[in-house]
Amino acid sequence: MKNKKIHIIGAGLAGPLMATYLAKRGYLVEMYERRSDMRKVSQSAGRSINLALSVRGIQALREVGLYDKIKPITIPMKGRMIHDLDGKTHIQPYGQHDKEVIYSVSRAELNMGLMTLAEETKNVKIFFNHKVESVDLTKNILDFGKKQTHFGTVIGCDGSTSPLREAIIEKSNANFVKKPLGHSYKELVIPPSDSNDFLIEPNALHIWPRGDFMLIALPNMDKTFTCTLFLPTTGEISFETIYESSTIIDLFQNYFPDALELMSTLVEDFQSNPIGNLASVYCKPWHYKGKALLVGDAAHAVVPFFGQGMNASFQDCSVLNNFIEKHNGNWEKTFEEFSSSHVENGHAIADMAIENYIEMRDSVNDEFYRKRRKLELELERQFPDCFIPRYSMVSFHQIPYADVYCRGQIQLDLMNKYLIENLTKQQLHSNITEKLVPLK
Ligand SMILES: Cc1cc2nc3c(=O)[nH]c(=O)nc-3n(C[C@H](O)[C@H](O)[C@H](O)COP(=O)(O)OP(=O)(O)OC[C@H]3O[C@@H](n4cnc5c(N)ncnc54)[C@H](O)[C@@H]3O)c2cc1C
DSSP states (O other), X not given: OTTOEEEEEOOSSHHXXXXXXXXXXXXXXXXXXXXXXXTTSOOOOSSOSEEEEOHHHHHHHHHTTOHHHHGGGXXXXXXXXXXXXXXXXXXXXXSSSTTOOEEEEEHHHHHHHHHHHHHHTSSEEEEOSOOOOEEETTTTEEEOSXXXXXXXXXXXXXXXXXXXXXXXXXHHTOEEEEEEEEEEEEEEEEOOOTTSSOSSOSSSEEEEEOSSOEEEEEEOTTSOEEEEEXXXXXXXXXXXXXXXXXXXXXXXXXXXXXXXXXXXXXXXXXXXXXXXXXXXXEEEOOEETTTEEEOTHHHHOOOGGGSOHHHHHHHHHHHHHHHHHHHTTOHHHHHHHHHHHHHHHHHHHHHHHHHHHHHHHTGGGOHHHHHHHHHHHHHHHHXXXXXXXXXXXXXXXXXXXXXXXXHHHHHXXXXXXXXXXXXXXXXXXXXXXXXXXXXX
């Protein structure tokens, strides 16, 4: 088994992590990346400047020994800081205690750290400026246009537009759905203060929820905040109608006046930064025999509202690593079991991420939502083994996403019955112990 070569497409977030797991098992990895080496050539970080890292991602980074190096460049975020229209702010903590926080981290720093870690194993070679145009799963060829290479086993970490996924769909007649969200995003910035400090609370994820759209902001190590404006792609208030300086200023004056005061380069940033599209990808299976497998966004691109795309992708690598151990070089069994046991988790986080958009942009400011949130935290304190709020199950636990989805539905149903219908507190409690199997 030693020295067997594996090909990986994509040196984004999942690719170098997967390569490191494989290299540590003695595999030789050739990784092909369409972009140039971001450690040498400065370039835009890609799809977001910073990301929220939580337990699933942290666990994988720990397993490969990178977490201690990354931790000093992360900023803990304790909760959502809600910005009301009148400028008032209030924090909604993510969890019950200090340890239940998520971390803002620079995508570029993390990506560069992962690439260097992979190369340091000496078993990984990254070929930059190598765009895979197509994959032939009959002849086992990666086609780069001007040249080709043969592979035995290939793993696609090539993101949401994966060319390997196209080949797998064609070959295995896979079920595939790409669901556009209908909303897009644009990144903006809040600069540091004149005394080079954060202009707003750094240990929070800021949200300006405005019903059909929202603005969020995550802190960076250089005391800036990366803001992301999510708007409908088309329609009255949308990226289709808002692009002239007057419409940009109007939008911010009407809906985000306190943010406008902080964003000195708003119009310039708005007009020069690209609009990003958002979609969820559902694909089943994720593999073709023992030849090809999809990991990360290639398998399950999700919209960013649960802050889980990268975390789920890192968890994929960790789960796959366990199956590689179990099946010891039998790729067909490894890929088959990984795909059949994990696909539903990918679908579940895709669904939960869409649902969380509605929660973030709309419900967080709703009185009923706050009442239910208070109740779920109270129930977690009373039944810590079986009642855990869905956000916490996703962000602070490793419970498979599909199980989180089911448990979350049961919990929501019980809370609604208690708050809206006539379920008594005693009935609520006995239902919890009957319907929710203890987790620990
Ligand atoms: C606005 C936004 C905010 C987000 N925030 C969060 C967050 O807070 N927390 C979180 O967990 N996730 C977040 N995500 C999701 C996260 O970015 C992705 O889930 C994560 O990047 C997936 O990693 P990946 O390696 O699968 O794909 P990518 O990181 O996209 O990497 C794919 C790589 O493959 C390369 N590639 C693509 N096609 C080819 C080809 N044909 N040939 C060669 N190379 C190719 C690309 O250049 C890229 O380097 C966010 C996403 C967006 C859009």
